[in-house]
Amino acid sequence: MPTNTFLGVFAKSPLKPLEDHIKVVNKCSQGLLPFFNSVFAGDWEKAALFQKEISNLEKQADTLKRDLRISLPRGIFMPIQRQDVLELLTQQDKIANKAKDISGRVLGRHMDIPVVMRESFMAYLERCLDATKQAKRVINELDDLLETGFRGREVRLVEDMIVDLDKIEDDTDVMQVAVRRELLDLESQLNPVDVMFLYSIIEWVGELADISERVGSRLELMLAN
């Protein structure tokens, strides 16, 4: 007997898939830590394995992204704007893409990061990944936001979390400047082409935090409506 029921009225919720998506995205970008550790150890075989894992998670995120996009036809009425949900999703997905790009290029060129830079580079990377983690935390609040009808106390709480996210991003900007300076001092001893690519890797890592911040600000905009 097919369902003869008004319950079809409840459409598939976009919130749970959004949370699932950023969970995968975060896991994907956190994979950069073990990846760079093996790069520093010069173990390229292991690095290739970690890269593969990052790449797989990125694909998984893509699938989730596609499913959510398909499950949101125009006739769905949501407490948040449809356009905002899709935009948020696109931003989240960019984090995974970036993580994949970084690992792919480092592996492809067998890029080595000068020993003196490593400590500050790792600290910088970790801080950027903190931003991603914070973005995940913020997105996880969507559940509770729904519970409170997207207003009141819970909104202020999420806004505070977004402020924290902004702070983390500020930190990474400062650290990026420092890492670049170190590289500048080493420039003369390194292969110029490697230096070029190192600069762009540093920039990309910074973008992880930038995009994470953008996830937060998209959510902030949604709440402002």
Add this chain to the structure above:
Amino acid sequence: MDILQTYGFTLIVVAALVGFLMAWGIGANDVANAMGTSVGSKALTIKQAILIAMVFEFAGAYLAGGEVTSTIRKGILDSSYFIESPELLVYGMISALLAAGIWLGFASYLGWPVSTTHSIVGALVGFAAVGVSSDAVAWSAVGGIVGSWVITPAISGFIAFLIFQSAQKLIFDTDKPFDNAKRYVPFYMGLAGFVMSLVTIKKGLKHVGLHIEPADGYYIAIAIAILVGLIGKYAISRVHYDAKADKRTHFANVEKIFAILMIVTACCMAFAHGSNDVANAIGPLAAVVSIINSDGEISSKAGLVWWILPLGGLGIVAGLALFGHRVIATIGNGITHLTPSRGFAAELAAACTVVLASGTGLPISTTQTLVGAVLGVGMARGIAAINLGVVRNIVVSWVVTLPAGAGLSILFFFVLKGIFAP
């Protein structure tokens, strides 16, 4: 006259059978609507839902089901047109029941969420307008039904909006949602108990033979409300507090409390559904029986024969017990992000609306009120996603049901007339 005397008993048996069929159909699939949100939000298991539905559907049908019956019997058709040939009304009622029952089964088979109320109304209008005279239909009453497509969802949506907002203000948007939930949820339970008992006392109990003074009715309803609230308070105090679940907001714990509330609203919903929809099956049946028993006299005041209400109630319960679980089971995983607190606002509002409408005698559809209530909670930004495409389909099915029921009943009417004609 001869026909009714000769075939009187046969006609009553036939009417009882199709009436039971209709009640069976109502129980088998309409109840999924009433209980679906409780199962969907995981406040109740399917078995518990069916058990609650059986008890409260029957109670609703038996205790408060009498009022709507008279509307369907007398409000839509003008009985003066049948005084000359009462057998036409008997055929008509039987064919209306059969038409509505079949349409209900057909639509359920295709998965359309049609309204049982509207199928029977459409069927009544159909045979009367074509088989007798278009003047025999009180078209203003039909107009009222068309109006109810807009008004009922609007009312129940509004109530749902208010209930959801109040829960937000009192519980969720506070520093201590868990403590506040413990404090305020019993009042919601009391409200549910109050509405239920008030309607039972004011509208239903006289069919059972009890007469209670209006003022006493309020006192009793308040007493029952307080009792329900106290029982609820006790049940809530036994909720296990899980300190590990999200330390900051405790929403997971709050939902546990709402799950208890959900059980109360599920009872309320089943009761409201029983009180409202049983009339669809037994109204025409009661008409048939009273005409035949009075030798063709269509009296303005016909009391229900004692076995009719239980028959309708049993039909609903039987349909529910044997087929209801299949319908409810398909719901279990279909709904995402329907938590007890959101389901509760929708259900309590829908139940209040149905119970109130049942009190005024307006034949409304349970699906209508639920759809309205869900939209109301959605407007309050309480439900993650509502599929407006499905809402549109449901509204279309409300409109289609009237002519479909009418067409079928016209067909059966002429068949019956052919069979029994001298």
